[in-house]
Amino acid sequence: MMLQDGSTQLLCLTASSGVPLFTRGASRQLPFSIIGSLNGVHMFGGGHGVLLSSCETEGGGKVVWRVFHDSVMLIAVSGGGSSGEEEIRLQRLLENVWNSMVLVLGQDELLQLRNVERLKRDLRSCFCLIDELLEEKHQGLLGNLTHCADSLLPPNPAVLQEAVDGFAQAADSEFGCLFVHGRIAAATEKWWRLAPQEVVLLSALVRTLSASGSASCDHPVFLPLGSPTVAHRLLRFQLLPGADVCVLCGPTPSLLRAEVQLVGQFWSPLVETLRSCLLIGERSLPGSVPLRPDVLALLLINRETRRCVSCVQLSTHHALTDPILSTPRCWELLKLFYIFCMSRYFTQEETCWVAPEDRAQGGPTEELQHGFSHQPQQCYLVAEECKSYGLQTQQHQLFLLMFPSVPTFALRKVATQTLSDIISATGF
Known part of the structure; x- marks a missing residue:
């Protein structure tokens, strides 16, 4: 394993020559020899007509490659995590990092690589924004993953x-x-x-x-x-x-x-x-919106406006019968459940973790959905830490975490009531 579990390192190189432009993330950086190998294996595959987009290491790590406009290569290396969910997160990270570089420097500056040393200096102005995306410093903001604007009502x-x-x-x-x-x-x-x-x-x-x-x-x-x-x-x-x-x-x-x-x-x-x-703080919802005490966390997306609201609600109501989860763990579980639903069941207005050049080939989401005779609208997941329920309508998507003590047969009722309460109180 190249990195510690939970850590992610981002590498940026020139696509044509493999000259390193910068590295961000992970306290222990990868040796130059490994960086060169990661670039070399991608170039080797390209020379033989093979597009290498991701791989998994023996130690459970994940490596994802992405080349933008035949100019810049971004490589994300993760120390661990569930294979499918981790690849989705890393692909979204690379897309966001490229767009952040364009946001700060402009596309022309990145495509016209006349002076690599000057570009290295200019890219330093992107580091604060890239670190914001990489480290996810602000807990509870999910827009980097959902590509929906984090909103407060x-x-x-x-x-x-x-x-x-x-x-x-x-x-x-x-x-x-x-x-x-x-x-x-x-x-x-x-x-x-x-x-x-x-x-x-x-x-x-x-x-x-x-x-x-x-x-x-x-x-x-x-x-x-x-x-x-x-x-x-x-x-x-x-x-x-x-x-x-x-x-x-x-x-x-x-x-x-x-x-x-x-x-x-x-x-x-x-x-x-x-x-x-x-x-209102991190609740994102006004006090006029009642949330049931058995709701741990929620993510609500308006599919038409591409806005989302999310919150974690920790209550002592179930402390005697349910495991106690920290706020960071609730946010982590909410992200994982969102990826689980979007990669297997629900539709989205944009293909967020499949590269444009790969979309024609289809992906695991498309293959799985072809096995259904209909478009799934609801799904649930039962785990030791919590129970989760996903609900999709024409206008909204709701992802809900609930205490394990909530009866499985009641999950749907809790989800539909929560969605109705928020919409009726806010018009979201």
Whole structure:
């Protein structure tokens, strides 16, 4: 085994010559000889008409390769985990890392490899965002995996929506967004029209900028799908600790004018409203949404808007009869159950872990689904730590973790009631 269990290392090389550009993740980096071997075996396969996309090591590790535009090769090496689920996670990681490099540097900079040493220096500006994706520092944010925007449903959405629309318009922009605890609380219509991958990466970028401690910043960004070669300005302002607003705009307004004139005009009257949003915290749902005490965690996806809300609810109600799970373990189990459902049963609007060049060949999901005479709409999983239930409708997907003591026959009722309660209270 090349790495310790649970650790992941990311390697970036030039596709043509295999020159290392950077490595991120894992405290103990792989030796240069192993990096060269990983690149060499991929090149050997390509020279014989074989596309090597992944393999499993004798020690249970996983290696995944991906070449982007015949220019950059990304390799993800994981120390362990369930084979199928781990490959899905790593494939999504490589896709996100490439898009984050485009977001910061632009596609032209990555395709025109005239000066490798200069590119190495330029890529350092991507490290904070790449580490955000690699290390998953912010617990409970699943957008990197689902490619749905992590959202927070505020108790008074109309007031915040009006403020975001007005603030963006005053900043000569149609793209504005309010973040609370790293989740989107309100955004303009054009912001939601961005590609889901772009919305997720912009959210991650804003989190890294906010973590830097600056009250405001003016950051150039390229939209990986919408505008990979022409930069836009991302203006970000901290309204309160944990609450940030940003706009995508052109040459105007200046950062100083927006900070001095516009931020106070639109957001000073809403300080108490913002504080009420901050109190929601990681629950992501307003207090008006009742959750049954036997629900451990949930992930709810709106398939039309590509938004998601998620939360963990630890209760002492079942402490005497059920195992006690930590919050990080609940998030981990929720991710694994999501991958389990999406890789075997449910459909999705985008093929998130199959490379474009591989899609024509089909994958395990397609092969498994061909065995059904219908499209599965619900599934469940019973394990020692919890019971899980997945529910898919035309508009929503719900993934629910419940205590083991909940009767298996009652799982469906709990799931349908939870979905109904959230939709009726929030309109999500």
